[in-house]
Amino acid sequence: MTTIEVRGLTKRYGSDVVVDDLSFSVAPGQVTGFLGPNGAGKSTTMKMIIGLAAPTHGIVTVGGRRYQDLPVPLTEVGALLDASAVHGARTAYDHLLALAVSNGLPRRRVDEVLARTGLEGVAGKRAGGFSLGMRQRLGIAATLLGDPRALIFDEPVNGLDPEGIRWIRDFMRSLAAEGRAVLVSSHLMSEMAQTADHLVVIGRGRLIADMGMADLMHANGDGTVLVRTGEPFAHHLTAAGGTVRDGLEGALVVSGLSSTEIGKLAAYHGVPLSELTPQRVSLEDAFIELTRESVEYQGAAA
Numbered sequence: 001m002t003t004i005e006v007r008g009l010t011k012r013y014g015s016d017v018v019v020d021d022l023s024f025s026v027a028p029g030q031v032t033g034f035l036g037p038n039g040a041g042k043s044t045t046m047k048m049i050i051g052l053a054a055p056t057h058g059i060v061t062v063g064g065r066r067y068q069d070l071p072v073p074l075t076e077v078g079a080l081l082d083a084s085a086v087h088g089a090r091t092a093y094d095h096l097l098a099l100a101v102s103n104g105l106p107r108r109r110v111d112e113v114l115a116r117t118g119l120e121g122v123a124g125k126r127a128g129g130f131s132l133g134m135r136q137r138l139g140i141a142a143t144l145l146g147d148p149r150a151l152i153f154d155e156p157v158n159g160l161d162p163e164g165i166r167w168i169r170d171f172m173r174s175l176a177a178e179g180r181a182v183l184v185s186s187h188l189m190s191e192m193a194q195t196a197d198h199l200v201v202i203g204r205g206r207l208i209a210d211m212g213m214a215d216l217m218h219a220n221g222d223g224t225v226l227v228r229t230g231e232p233f234a235h236h237l238t239a240a241g242g243t244v245r246d247g248l249e250g251a252l253v254v255s256g257l258s259s260t261e262i263g264k265l266a267a268y269h270g271v272p273l274s275e276l277t278p279q280r281v282s283l284e285d286a287f288i289e290l291t292r293e294s295v296e297y298q299g300a301a302a
Ligand SMILES: Nc1ncnc2c1ncn2[C@@H]1O[C@H](COP(=O)(O)OP(=O)(O)OP(=O)(O)O)[C@@H](O)[C@H]1O
Pocket: 013, 018, 036, 037, 038, 039, 040, 041, 042, 043, 044, 045, 187
């Protein structure tokens, strides 16, 4: 069962179409990375999912219902869009208690989410004095108050140190492992590589890719092998079912055969190899390739 459904979503600001006929699903039990260059429309889409912006066209449902039709929204979907939106003079405990009470949630949830996010020790401290990492934890604690099945985080690791980034990544994964649907936005593919199971990539408000992480790697050239030899070898590779194209400096770029198969083939024909390297496309390269057009368009328009 899909938890968040986005169908034909469009948002116009004046004559600007910032989200353009976007459709995708966020499934339970996995982290869906929501990627796009700056200004692609990620935050606007997230705002529409939780009813903070009204779609010009299209529909978003959470657990089959529109946000405005959810009796207690916090129990269906938790969202962290801006971690700085905390009353600085309040303690972490009071901030969460105010949210719990105004949403009709039991007070015990406050202690539970403080424990879950490792904030018990600072519950009585004013949030205004928190580091960015602590503030993110507090924001995440708030999203969990209603124990929702769906969670949305907008650029949660922005500005964090490596330890903070690691903590957030592990936390996202643990939420998905509990069967929740987790949507996390970022403009950096490398951040998603270790977190997301599935990717939704947008550019200029439009869907560019909607696929599993492994499929994305594959679609962008993962699985080729770089081969170097001074001897004629391409015909043997082709005869064995491989596809060969010329790489840089006389190298052969082979697809359709594994490096093990190529090594055995070379040994069989007595062809000495000076290089045999499986190629892994970096996710960052794949992302830049996918979004190139939308970034160029923005550059030209600016
Ligand atoms: N309230 C608004 N009024 C007019 N334009 C807006 C409004 N909110 C966003 N935009 C524009 O919509 C476009 C998409 O913005 P959005 O913040 O959704 O992108 P994003 O993918 O989240 O980017 P970033 O990673 O930079 O936050 C931008 O060009 C932005 O200037």
